[in-house]
Amino acid sequence: MTERTINPQPAEETTGNVTLHDILRMVAANWYWFVISAAVCLGAAYYYLASTPRIYSRTATILVKDSRKGGDTDLAAFSDLAGFQNRRSVDNEVFILQSRRLMSEVVRRLGLTTDYSVRDRLRTRDLYGQSPLRVRFIDETEDLSAELTVTPLPDGRLRLSDFDDGFLPKSERRTQIVVESGDTAATPVGKVVVERTPYLTPAYEGVPVRVRKRSLGSATSAYRNAVKCDVANKQASVVTVTMSNTVPRRAEEVIDALVAVYNEDAVEDKRRISVVTSDFIRARLDVIGRELGDVDRGIEELKRSNRMIDLQSEAARNVSESSRYKAEGLSLENQIAVARFVSDYLRDPAHAGELIPMAASVASETVAAQIDRYNEAILTRSRLLANGSEQNPVIGEMDRELAAVRRSILASLDSHIATLTLQRDAMRGEEATADDRIAAMPSQEKAMLGIARQQKIKEELYLYLLNKLEETQLNYAVAESNARIIDTAYGSPLPVSPRATMILSIALVVGLAIPFGLLYLVGMLDTTIRGRKDIEEHVSAPFLGDIPYHEGGDERGVAVREAGRDPLSEAFRMLRSNMTFMNVSAGNGIRSVLFTSTNPHAGKTFVAVNLAATLAMAGKRVLLVDLDFRRHALSSQLGHGGSKHGLTAYLAGTTDNADALIRPSGIHDGLDVIYAGTQPPNPAEMLLSERLDRLVGELKERYDFLFLDSTPAMSVADAVISDRLADLCIYIVREGVLDRRQLPDIERLYREKRFRNMCIVLNSTRVRRHGYGYGYGYGYGYGYGYGYGYGDDRHDDEKRRGIRGLLRRIFGKHKK
Incomplete structure (x- = not known):
């Protein structure tokens, strides 16, 4: 029969390898990471909002008189002489508005080189226009840069401390000076005069006010970079002057002062030209007056000498x-x-x-x-x-x-x-x-x-x-300015940044995107088997069934229950049913089954034990034979890893009594076990013994099913050697453990018929619902460690949960 007949599965509703259901399942499985990440990002956003000063924007609109656009209305003394045309361009005026010279005058006029601020919780609040103190530097120069802290005391005096100019030693920085208001104090940063202002209220007593004096150049550069001038419309000569600042009043005053200085500069420039022009004209009038007198005298002399009137x-x-x-x-x-x-x-x-x-x-x-x-x-x-x-x-x-x-x-x-x-x-x-x-x-x-x-x-x-x-x-x-103010500086009372709603939304999105991205990246970096579809796309061997991931079971690794309706028990029953549909070349049907895998920790011992228990629960007599002479996985799982009375003793000729090898499993009355025994020095040669063939032939007569738990096929040759004893080879592939790049090797084993009646069983799949109650599909999440038997599998599955498992998946640190 075909594979479809052997193991019918509901059609996958997928588009590619990832479905929306898979993503939702991944989110649901790792919800706590999303909650933690969102909480951390929202906390960081709240801290940013609480510590970042509010930024307000103010804008003024002016009309520049552009001669190209009909805005030239000035009286020009030499407007009709070549070389004296007075032409203006709005683009040039924009550059003049943003010039350093004008901003320097604004900084001087408004006293913007000195800033006052206090600490308000997490945020620093600027006291522009409302400072309770005024500090004047007696020896102030344009290059002076200094800082100090002024603290109003309850007795009316002022304490000066925390001096800094970038060069002071720590001892001078820690100097404290107490002065009266209006006194001149000699400080490490020079002589200063500290005065009270009407804004000094009792609320400021004991509150340190930080005073920062910047150089004229640095203050000019800062405000010049903050002011933006743009032409609103290329068809018009309207210019918008915009500035963003933590203090709306300062932004308004800077913009208005800049426009006023610009107009004053334009008027002064025109008047300066008028003065120079007047001086030039007066000088020329004197010269031309003298020349005109000489001409008149020449006419007089000519008429007198020729005795003529006209x-x-x-x-x-x-x-x-x-x-x-x-x-x-x-x-x-x-x-x-x-x-x-x-x-x-x-x-x-x-x-x-x-x-x-x-x-x-x-x-x-x-x-x-x-x-x-x-x-x-x-x-x-x-x-x-x-x-x-x-x-x-x-x-x-x-x-x-x-x-x-x-x-x-x-x-x-x-x-x-x-x-x-x-x-x-x-x-x-x-x-x-x-x-x-x-x-x-x-x-x-x-x-x-x-x-x-x-x-x-x-x-x-x-x-x-x-x-x-x-x-x-x-x-x-009547000298007039180059610009006419349309609107003085104005703006919204709401800050333009930081925008709390947008930042919190972005923080929430980032908080959800970080774990999703990491998990998705882990999934993208994960090259292991992620579901049945990976196997079907690369391996043509019959797919016998899949075993869902399961935590629990007794110490012997038995997880199925005789009357259980859980997905794991149902999966093994389905696996038991699918075995009966396998076409076997032998006429007597399936009697012996070999269990192998590509690498250790695929869970073949777990599958063998639970499938044997399922058959025993169905009334079959089943014998488990541990052919793993190297690690004794089955024997160790059943508690007899160190037993000296096992199969190796029989094959070595130490005993000839086959009945002495058979031990009850303690799992079910219909399930017996032959342990591996002492580890031999030559496991492969011992598996080639004819005694093993005779023993298997004899046991087939006594049991309905003989399960041979062998070694991984890609690790040692024991499984290939043992294949002669089996009617069916169940190749165990564990989801999340086997690398997809190893699937071509399994396909090669199948095509080269290295194993008789080879079929695939996918172990440890993630369960998802189907119409009839359960099903198995792809699983995204944390990586699986290799386990040899159920006990190891459970330990590895526990370790893969949490951040350690995530790091293992990212860096490929799987347990070997």
Whole structure:
């Protein structure tokens, strides 16, 4: 029949090797470790909560004026000049807020270098803002670091003790000084003045107040690390300033002081720039004023030297004069030409007696009058000549008079021509002078333009600097900060740490996780057999049954009861029933059964004794034979380990009476025993004796079952030698003892048929419930020690419980 037919078992409801039921069973079996661990962790958490100061968080919100995001509203004196643009970035302002320089000023302003504290049960309570005492160090420097304890006494005085600055010897540290409030005391850490404050109440009498003076650098670093500045939104310029501290008031004051110092620093920086700018502008105004005066004097000198008032008017006047002189010159030329024509006309004899052409436009009045009189005389002569002859005396007289007039006219014309010539030359001279002045005008204009340009530049620069000087003064007067406070420091009255609920929850989880982790780690590190499934996965030999773990039994190792309904008794009855389903090559069925195992302490003697007792209780005659000549496990368990009348005596030929070897077991009337006897020097050779074969054959005729308790198969060859005597080999595997890595060796024994009708029995399994009342499955927990027989097993199982067994499992310290 197949193994399934031999030993039907309920299907395992597992996922892998570990089920939730296994975990719950492990927790239930080791509940006290979980309780102890949880209690210790909760106690540690409570101590931590009781000894750790409460931390409170405070946050302020400010709006930084970022010029990139429309926040630049300041008046900048040189905002329109390249190189003087005043641009701000919120990221840069965040770094400035976190600068060491600003925090140093905050520490100085709030006096944060000196701390006061008292011991309040397990916790140290900071007295910031409520200190009953005030200590001033007379010789205080920025690098001073010291500590002392001030204790108010009932008589109103103050005791100074426990001095320390990191270098004092123990003798000076133990110095005690009693002073009055307000007195200056010379102490090992320097001169100090201790004063009472309004917060000193009778409750502080006799209470030591610890005073710690830190250096400015260390205090600055501590508070600088505690303050965090972050940009709330990259799209905006809002900055949050956060600080966590044991005293909420101190966190609020530090944040508010930091923002105030930051704004003051920004205003002071702008005013400092305004002062420097004003000084620069005034200096430039002086220089430019002097240069502008020089330019004005140059214009004055140029106008004076050229006798001009205005360059354009002078140019127009010169052009007008030149044109006038040229016109007058042309007029004079015309008059001279006309006068010469008349003169030539009069001198020409061909025109004698003719009228003189009149050119009144050019002739002088005198000449014109003479010409008029001459023409009238010519006309008169012509009338007279028409009525007379040239010999008329009157005509003669008139001719003489006309000749005189002609001469007079010629003289007047010559004089007039000379006068006109002089006037013409004068006009040409004036015209040339005007032309020279006109020719000199471009040079004068160029010089004037250069001077005017310098004047204009100087004037514009002078006016610009005057305007910027006023703007600078205005900037100084209305200088504003770079940030606007949206919310001053605020926060919840509840501490942000330590969070009691979270810490206690974590402590509880850790307290439960530690034993679970250790037990699970032990289970992971455990390479021993943990259940039937391990055997079925690695060994193809038939599985005959499993024996649950059991504590108790009598001194002979008998744990089954004839009418017992306990799991152990039922297990052996099931094992007895499964034996009948084994196919045996011999036609007479199973008569002799060999018990062996891989290593000692597998419990094969315990299984053999209790299975034999179960068969005897069923009415069978059973004989137990101790074939372990080396340790006499069966004989020792039954109290005859030192018996000299045993099987070895028969095999050695000392006795031939087989009946003398058989002894009643005292367990049941149907159960007898043959003890091993004296330990021989050659157990293996003795087991090869033919006398043993004859004895076994004879005993098979007399008993229903012959149980041969042999040695471990992997330790010595005795079990393999004894296999020839058996119809069935029950190979005992103990859960929690046999290493799973040895299962391939058992499989090899089965496949190589080293044992006849080999089958497996799993011993010492952990019991778990099944539908019909009980069952056997995997067991996680403490390791088992090896036992040889039930008595040893029980001792080992007791030792595996507790922390010693746990350590044995972790470090592999199994009993060999």
